[in-house]
Amino acid sequence: MLLTVENVSLHFGKRMILNNVSLSVDDGKIIAITGKSGGGKTSLLGIISGLLEPDSGRVLYKNKNILRWGDFRRSRFRNREIGFVFQFFNLLPDMTSYQNIRYPSMIKFIPRDVDREIRDMAASLNINEILHQKPMTLSGGERQRVAIARAIINHPRLILADEPTGNLDVVTAAEIKNLFVRLKTEERMAIILVTHDKSLIEIADEHYHLEEGRLLKVMHEEAKPSVKSKRTGVNSEHQAKKAKTTQAKTEVKPMTKVKQKR
Amino acid sequence: MNSFLYKLYFIIKDNFVNILRSFISSFGILFLILFFVIYLAIKDSVISYMGGALLDNLASDEIVILPKNAKTVEYVKRPGVPSIPSYTVKQVSGMSDFVEVNPVSRTGFNIRIKGELLGKSKTIFIPVCGVDRKFLKGRVPGWKSFYNRHPVPIIVPKFTIDIMNNYLSMDGFPALTEKDLIGFPVEMKFVTGKKNTPQYYKEYFYEGQVHSFTDLMSFTGLILPTDFLIFSAEQYRKDTGRTVGMEYVVIYAKVKDSDNLPSVVNKLKKMGLRVESQKDIVEKTRKTMNLVNGVFFAIMSVFFIVSVISIFNSYLTIVYIRSQKFSLKRVLGFSKLQILLSFIVEAAFIGAVYGVVGYFGGNWILGYAGDILAKWIPVFGSIKLQSSGADVFIMCVGISSSVCMVSALFPALFASNINLFNAVRK
Numbered sequence: 001m002l003l004t005v006e007n008v009s010l011h012f013g014k015r016m017i018l019n020n021v022s023l024s025v026d027d028g029k030i031i032a033i034t035g036k037s038g039g040g041k042t043s044l045l046g047i048i049s050g051l052l053e054p055d056s057g058r059v060l061y062k063n064k065n066i067l068r069w070g071d072f073r074r075s076r077f078r079n080r081e082i083g084f085v086f087q088f089f090n091l092l093p094d095m096t097s098y099q100n101i102r103y104p105s106m107i108k109f110i111p112r113d114v115d116r117e118i119r120d121m122a123a124s125l126n127i128n129e130i131l132h133q134k135p136m137t138l139s140g141g142e143r144q145r146v147a148i149a150r151a152i153i154n155h156p157r158l159i160l161a162d163e164p165t166g167n168l169d170v171v172t173a174a175e176i177k178n179l180f181v182r183l184k185t186e187e188r189m190a191i192i193l194v195t196h197d198k199s200l201i202e203i204a205d206e207h208y209h210l211e212e213g214r215l216l217k218v219m220h221e222e223a224k225p226s227v228k229s230k231r232t233g234v235n236s237e238h239q240a241k242k243a244k245t246t247q248a249k250t251e252v253k254p255m256t257k258v259k260q261k262r
Numbered sequence: 263m264n265s266f267l268y269k270l271y272f273i274i275k276d277n278f279v280n281i282l283r284s285f286i287s288s289f290g291i292l293f294l295i296l297f298f299v300i301y302l303a304i305k306d307s308v309i310s311y312m313g314g315a316l317l318d319n320l321a322s323d324e325i326v327i328l329p330k331n332a333k334t335v336e337y338v339k340r341p342g343v344p345s346i347p348s349y350t351v352k353q354v355s356g357m358s359d360f361v362e363v364n365p366v367s368r369t370g371f372n373i374r375i376k377g378e379l380l381g382k383s384k385t386i387f388i389p390v391c392g393v394d395r396k397f398l399k400g401r402v403p404g405w406k407s408f409y410n411r412h413p414v415p416i417i418v419p420k421f422t423i424d425i426m427n428n429y430l431s432m433d434g435f436p437a438l439t440e441k442d443l444i445g446f447p448v449e450m451k452f453v454t455g456k457k458n459t460p461q462y463y464k465e466y467f468y469e470g471q472v473h474s475f476t477d478l479m480s481f482t483g484l485i486l487p488t489d490f491l492i493f494s495a496e497q498y499r500k501d502t503g504r505t506v507g508m509e510y511v512v513i514y515a516k517v518k519d520s521d522n523l524p525s526v527v528n529k530l531k532k533m534g535l536r537v538e539s540q541k542d543i544v545e546k547t548r549k550t551m552n553l554v555n556g557v558f559f560a561i562m563s564v565f566f567i568v569s570v571i572s573i574f575n576s577y578l579t580i581v582y583i584r585s586q587k588f589s590l591k592r593v594l595g596f597s598k599l600q601i602l603l604s605f606i607v608e609a610a611f612i613g614a615v616y617g618v619v620g621y622f623g624g625n626w627i628l629g630y631a632g633d634i635l636a637k638w639i640p641v642f643g644s645i646k647l648q649s650s651g652a653d654v655f656i657m658c659v660g661i662s663s664s665v666c667m668v669s670a671l672f673p674a675l676f677a678s679n680i681n682l683f684n685a686v687r688k
Contacts, residue, residue, distance in 0.1 A: 051593065072597045079595020090590050099272070106272055107595045150594075 001060075002027050002157060002190050003048065008057030009213075010043055017043050018054065019213035027157065028188040030180065032201045034218075035210030041194040044210070045160045048192065049082050050074035061158075079107045083151030083189075087163035089143040091135040091150070097142075098131040101149045114153070121149050125179070141172030148179055152187070159183060159191040165200055177203055281608060287576025288612045288666055290569040295620025295662050296627065297565055301558040302654060303628050305551065323520040326538040327354065327513040327530055335512045337389040337483050339370050345509035350533060354513055359526045362516040364397035366479070369491045370507030371452040371498075375470070375484070378447075379435050385451075386429055389483035392491040393417075397514065402476050410490035413447065415473035417485035423475070425482050446472040452494055454506050462502050466494060566665065573669035577609070581677045588677045598678040605674035606667050613666030617659035624658075625650055 005023040009016075017040040025031050035041050046052035048059060050066045051074075058065050066077060084090075091100045098118060105114045122128040125145045135143055144164065151159055161180070165173035181203050183189045193200055201207055207218040328335065329344035336343045346365070355363045368391050376385040398405035398417075408415050418426075420440075427437045438446075448470045455463035470486075479485065495506045517526050527537045581588070588601055 049593070072599065075592070075595050075597035075600075078593065084593050090586070090593075092587060092590065095275075099275075102272070104594045106269060107600075 001025070002062065004058075004060040004063075005044075005048065006058040006060065008044075008047055008054045008059065010040065010047065010052070010054045016213045018047070018210075018215075021057070021210075021213070021215040023208065023215060025158070025190045025192060027190055028184055029206070030184050030191045030193060030204045032193045032195055032204035032207045033210060033215075034194075034196060034201065034207070039210050040213060041210050042162055044215075045162055045192065045194060048158075049078050049084070049160060051078070079104055080154055081156050081158060083148075083154070083156040083159045085144070085147055085151050085159060085161040085164045087166040089135070089140075089147045089167075091143055091146060093135055096132050096134055097127060097138070097146045097149075100135065100146055101131075101153055104150060104154050117153065118149070121153070125149055139172075140168050141175060144168060144172070144176055145179070148176070148183075152183065152189070155187075157189060159189055160194075161191060162194045163196070164193065165195065165197045173197060174199065281612070284576065284580060284608060284612055285615075287580070288569075288573050288609075288616065288669075290565070290572045291613060291616045291662050291665055292620050292623070294562065294565040294569045294665065295617055295658050296624045297558075297562055298661065299621060299624025299654065299658060300628060301562065302657075303624075305554060305558070323523075324514065324516050324539075325523070325527070325530075327515060328536040328538065329511070330534050330536050332511075332536060335366070335481065337368050337391045337481055337511060339368055339507060339509060345511055346513065346535065348508075348510065350535070351510045351513060353533065354515065354530070354535075357526075357529070359517055359519075359522060359529070360515045361518050362396075364394060364514040365488075365510045366397075366512045366514070367392040367488050367491055368509055368511050369452075369495060370505075370509075371454045371466075371494065374451045374453070376449040376451065379430070379438075382433060382435065384430060384433055384435070386426075388422075389481065390486050390491075391479070391481070391483060391511065392486050392488035393479075394488050398476075398478075401478050402474050404474055408473060409487050410493050413469040413471040414450065414486060414490050416448065416470045417473050418443065418475050419479055419481060419483070419485065420475050420477045422482050422484065440475050443472045444474070448472070454498060455502075462504060464498055464501055466497065468494070569665060570669045573609075573666055574672060577605070577670045577673035578676065581673045581680070585677070585680050589680050592678075592680070601678040602674045605670050605677060609666040609670035609674075610663045613663035614659050616666075617662030618655075620662060621655050621658040 001024050003023075003025040005021060008018055008021045010018040021044065023031070023044075033041050033044065043052055047054050050059070050069065053067070057067075059067055061077065061081065066074060069077065078084075091097075092103065095103070101118050101121070102114060105112075118131070119128065122131050125148065127142060127145050127149065130138055130142055130146070135146070138146065144167075148164075159180075164180075165176050168176060177197075177200055180191055180193070180200070184191060184203075193204060195201065209216045209218050327346070329346050331344045339345075345368070351363075351365045354360070355365075357363075368389075372387065373390050374385050374387050376383055378384075395405050395408040398408055402408070402417060408417065423438075423440065423443070431437060450468045450470045452466040452468065453464070457463050468490075476485070491508060495508045498504070498506045517523055523539060527539065530537050591601060592598075
C-alpha cells in the first residue's frame with residue numbers, strides 16, 4: 001500500500017475536525033473525498049502531507065510513519081513524493097509559467113535535464129505556447145494545467161488535489177478531469193481528490209464522504225461497472241459521459257462497517 | 263542556460279525580487295550605523311585628547327608635579343597664576359625617589375615671533391616654555407642639538423601647527439606641513455617692562471629655527487631650551503639690574519619604583535605641590551568617557567530601538583504580504599529552516615549594505631564636519647575626527663547585519679510557522 005491513514009483524529013479547540021479517520025491509497029488509484037465546507041477535508045490533506053500534526057493516529061507512506069519524521073524529512077517527502085493541486089492554482093505571480101513549473105525541481109537537487117522535461121510536459125499538457133507568460137495573463141484552465149505540471153515535475157507518486165475544478169467552467173473542468181485520468185493510467189500516480197464536482201467523483205476508484213469528522217465510504221451502485229470497465233480498457237471520455245448521464249444512487253456507510261463487510 | 267547558473271539566477275530572483283521594499287523599510291539602521299561611526303570617532307578623539315594631547319602621555323612610573331592651586335599648566339606669566347619656586351624644584355631634584363626630574367619653565371618676557379613666507383611677513387604673540395634637552399632624550403629626534411645656540415632651536419608642539427596655519431591662512435599663506443616647517447627661520451622678539459619706564463623696558467631680538475615637532479607637551483606655544491631662557495633673563499638682569507621672573511610651572515618626574523608611588527605623592531603633597539599620575543589621568547579620562555559614553559549610548563539606544571521596531575514591523579508586514587508565497591514554498595517542499603534562512607539572509611544582506619553605506623557616510627560626515635569645525639574653532643583642527651580602518655568597517659557591517667537579522671528573526675519564525683492551508687487557500 002502506498003499510503004495508509006490510521007485512526008487519525010484532530011481537534012481545533014473544542015471542535016472535532018477528524019474523528020478516528022482511516023484511509024488507504026494504492027498506486028494508480030483515484031480517491032475522491034467529499035464533504036461540507038469546513039468539514040476537515042483540507043485538514044486531512046494537510047495531515048497526509050505532513051503539514052498538519054494530528055492529535056492521534058498514524059500516516060504510513062510506504063509503511064513508514066511520516067508523523068515521526070522531522071521537518072526537514074517531511075519537507076523532502078512533500079517535494080519528492082507529493083504533488084499539490086489547488087482550487088485557486090497558487091502560482092507565483094512574479095514568475096513565468098516555466099519558472100513556476102520548475103520551482104519544485106529547484107529544491108530537489110538531483111542533476112537532470114529539467115528543461116527538456118518541462119518542454120515535453122508542456123507539449124503533452126498543451127501549454128507550450130504560454131510557458132513564458134506570467135499567470136496573470138492566463139485563463140483558469142491554463143493556470144490549472146501549469147499548476148498540474150508543477151505538481152508532477154518531480155514525478156511524485158501521490159497527487160493531493162484540493163477542489164481542482166472548483167474555479168473552472170464545465171469544459172475546462174472536463175479537460176482537467178481527463179488529465180487526472182491520464183496521470184493515473186499513464187504515470188500510475190495515486191490521486192486524492194477533495195472535491196464537490198460530481199464528474200470528478202465519477203473517475204474515482206473509491207469515494208469517501210467526510211461528515212462530522214468521520215470518513216464514510218460511499219458505495220455507488222451505478223459506478224461499480226464503470227470502475228470495472230476501466231480495468232478492461234474502456235476510455236475515460238466514455239466513462240465520463242456515462243457517469244454524467246447516470247444518476248448515482250449512494251449508500252453511506254462508515255469506513256469501519258465497510259471493512260467489516262469486506 | 264547552464265543549470266547551475268539558472269539555479270543561482272532563480273535563487274536570487276526568488277529571494278531578492280521584493281528586496282527593494284525591505285531596503286526601504288530597513289532604512290533606520292543607516293542612522294544607527296552613522297551615529298555609531300561618529301561615536302567611535304569622537305570617543306577616540308576624546309581619549310586621545312584627554313590622555314595624550316591635553317594631559318600628555320605618561321608612563322606608569324611618570325608623574326606630573328604642579329603648583330598646589332594650579333588646575334592646568336599655565337605657560338603665560340600673569341598676576342595670580344601659581345608657579346613652583348626654584349628652591350622647591352631643587353628640593354624635588356634632590357629627592358632619591360626619582361630617576362629623572364624635568365622641570366618646565368616659563369619666562370616673564372612677552373614673546374612675539376615673526377616669520378616670512380613668499381615675501382610676506384607675519385608677527386604673532388606666542389607663549390613659550392623652556393625644557394632641558396635631557397627631558398627630550400628618546401622622545402624627540404635630534405634632542406642632543408636642543409640647547410642655547412644660534413639660531414635658537416625651537417620645538418613646535420603638534421597642537422600648535424594647526425593654529426599657526428590658521429593664522430597664516432588668514433593672510434593668504436598656504437598651509438605648512440611638518441616637513442615644510444623643519445628648519446623654518448623665525449625672528450623672536452622678547453619684550454618686558456613698560457614703555458613709560460624706559461630704563462626697564464627692553465626688547466631683544468633672537469634668530470630662531472624650527473628644530474622639530476612633538477606631541478609630548480601640548481599647548482599652543484613653542485618650546486625653547488631652558489638654558490636659552492636663563493641666558494635671556496640673565497641678559498636683562500645685566501642690562502637693568504632687575505629680574506625678568508623665570509618660573510617653573512610643571513615638573514615631569516620619573517619615580518624609581520612605581521610601587522613606591524603613593525608615598526612619593528604624599529611627600530610631594532606635604533611640600534605644597536599637586537601631583538597627577540597616570541592613574542589620575544586615566545581616572546579623569548574614564549570619567550569624561552563615562553559621560554561621553556552615557557550620552558552616546560542613550561542616543562544610540564533610541565536609534566537601536568527605533569531601528570529594531572521599524573525593521574521588525576516592516577518584516578512582519580512583508581511576511582503578511584508574502585504569506586501565501588511562504589506557505590506555497592512550504593507545501594512545495596521548503597523546510598522551516600530554509601524559509602527562516604531566506605529571511606535571515608535577506609536581512610543580513612540589507613544590513614551589510616547599510617553597514618557599508620553607514621561606514622563611508624559616517625566618515626564623510628566626520629571629514630566634512632571636521633573641516634568646518636577647524637575653520638570655526640582652530641583648536642579643533644588638531645583633533646582628528648576619523649573612524650576608519652578594517653576593524654571599524656567590520657564592526658559596522660557586523661552590527662548592522664546583526665541588528666537586521668535579530669529584527670527579522672521573529673517575523674521569519676512567524677513566516678516559517680505560518681498556517682499553511684489557510685494561506686494557500688486564499
